[in-house]
Amino acid sequence: MGEFDLIARYFTRPVRRAALGVGDDCALLAPAPGMQLAVSSDMLVEGRHFFADVDPEALGHKALAVNLSDLGACGARPLAFTLALSLPRVDEPWLAGFSRGLLALADSHGCELVGGDTTQGPLNLCITVFGEVPAGQALLRSGARAGDDIYVSGTLGDARLALEALLGHQQIAPDLLAATRQRLERPTPRVALGLALRGVASSAMDLSDGLLGDLSHILQASRVGARIDTSLTSALMAHRNAVADPELLRQCTLAGGDDYELAFTAPPVQRAAVAAAAQASQTPVARIGVIEAEPGLRLVDGQGRPVENRYASFDHFG
Amino acid sequence: MGEFDLIARYFTRPVRRAALGVGDDCALLAPAPGMQLAVSSDMLVEGRHFFADVDPEALGHKALAVNLSDLGACGARPLAFTLALSLPRVDEPWLAGFSRGLLALADSHGCELVGGDTTQGPLNLCITVFGEVPAGQALLRSGARAGDDIYVSGTLGDARLALEALLGHQQIAPDLLAATRQRLERPTPRVALGLALRGVASSAMDLSDGLLGDLSHILQASRVGARIDTSLTSALMAHRNAVADPELLRQCTLAGGDDYELAFTAPPVQRAAVAAAAQASQTPVARIGVIEAEPGLRLVDGQGRPVENRYASFDHFG
Structure with a gap:
């Protein structure tokens, strides 16, 4: 199984809210008028963020969960995400479990997979997540005041x-x-x-x-x-x-x-x-x-x- | 040098066009009215996309260049990018060269580093780039017609x-x-x-x-x-x-x-x-x-x- 079959089988679904999803040079997103786009990236590395024998379904869940957590911390509503994946080899049962855990959490938050990259290399997952928040209403780290x-x-x-x-x-x-x-x-x-x-x-x-x-x-x-x-x-x-x-x-x-x-x-x-x-x-x-x-x-x-x-x-x- | 010092020294600069940059849970972007946001992610792995002894300044350039290339292919104007970086160790001369090459190309395209992640692990670079394009004007792969x-x-x-x-x-x-x-x-x-x-x-x-x-x-x-x-x-x-x-x-x-x-x-x-x-x-x-x-x-x-x-x-x- 090559790179493009892998993407088609495990990571391509019909586009819903994005203007253009997986399969072109870029995905296209259109935040609603008055909305800012909240963006966060997290990278998970084997041995550092998870054990080599972790259940792939749990790993798929966690890889997206830690990114959605950043949106939550900003008060942003999830919209979409990209996934860049480096894999030692094409392991279909692993990919099936991983994508199941990933996409189940994505669906439960209405967060659409719109693009990414796959390559061969040491196991590494990088997700960038996009959410929207009304301009000026994002929750920041800088607003705490004495007495709060x-x-x-x-x-x-x-x-x-x-x-x-x-x-x-x-x-x-x-x-x-x-x-x-x-x-x-x-x-x-x-x-x-x-x-x-x-x-x-x-x-x-x-x-x-x-x-x-x-x-x-x-x-x-x-x-x-x-x-x-x-x-x-x-x-x-x-x-x-x-x-x-x-x-x-x-x-x-x-x-x-x-x-x-x-x-x-x-x-x-x-x-x-x-x-x-x-x-x-x-x-x-x-x-x-x-x-x-x-x-x-x-x-x-x-x-x-x-x-x-x-x-x-x-x-x-x- | 820890993770936060590393980010502060090599990858944090004053925010220009983004509403909020490096250092909060999310970066905030606000595309202009009528604009769609074009998004692309590319991951570069040592031994697969570059040699271990590559000049770090050239690698910084290339890591962003391959992402800007995707924006070019969509007819999108670069706005911002996130960088997730897995490094075997903190190597300051390497980081200085890498960030110099990366940020020089970013500056020449007015493309702002707004966030990301750093962690320890096998060398891996994941960049997600954001550009804007008027709604409906993105160049797609699907528009070629017989005779073109x-x-x-x-x-x-x-x-x-x-x-x-x-x-x-x-x-x-x-x-x-x-x-x-x-x-x-x-x-x-x-x-x-x-x-x-x-x-x-x-x-x-x-x-x-x-x-x-x-x-x-x-x-x-x-x-x-x-x-x-x-x-x-x-x-x-x-x-x-x-x-x-x-x-x-x-x-x-x-x-x-x-x-x-x-x-x-x-x-x-x-x-x-x-x-x-x-x-x-x-x-x-x-x-x-x-x-x-x-x-x-x-x-x-x-x-x-x-x-x-x-x-x-x-x-x-x-």
């Missing part, structure tokens, strides 16, 4: 626990591994919440490298600091009761990575609006701290006592 | 000669290698020609895998056939006098790959307009054949006698 509440959606840390187990750093029960592995391999992009937070949140981003490290980007972009209550973040791990070591619990929830939840800020007057956005999008949201004028990130426990910040973020060249 | 002239811009085959020499398949003089290697490593995207051909050409595409193979995509999309005069295509190799073997000359010009010229069609009534577009864009253009109603690709020599088509296109999984 800090929120996180969903759960934190379960994906990291699965990763620690898969790397052999932790011994956990098989059913716990199965449950947490779902969070690692099939993250849920918070697109609906991002849309509901337009006009409500003052800043937002998605959590890919760990809460504290990612949050520091909001703090830098907004030139503010923050205080985080670690008793509230620890409570956000779905399987926290399976973690006896409080240090591991903090490691997973504060610096876990691969959560693909949204972290966002909003002024206290918006608390009812945040609750309404959470309900409208059927996404749990928890308040975990407060933005402060003083730069830096301060951790406290449930009684307000300082907690040392030893939780480094994941660095892709670390 | 077939044209190619610039030169053909010199890049392939360099590749054959670098692979050790051909012995050529050092100065010839130096000259042809420029064509292989620093292709010129035909953006100005593509813009000038709006409303003139009936179909267009860019040549990356070899003239005959690439042309077959226009023929399939347009449901037509073609007759090509190989004496005219052979004349398009800049260094044809250095090639004694007529078979090698045809191989290079008909199935060379890496030319990044435009192949396009236009009805005979547009000959003056094609010449004007070539002059306006300062790009040589040559007529090499004609579109026919009968499907298939027929090669003839300068006297109209049939030439056997033994010139397979490059397949990325061949």
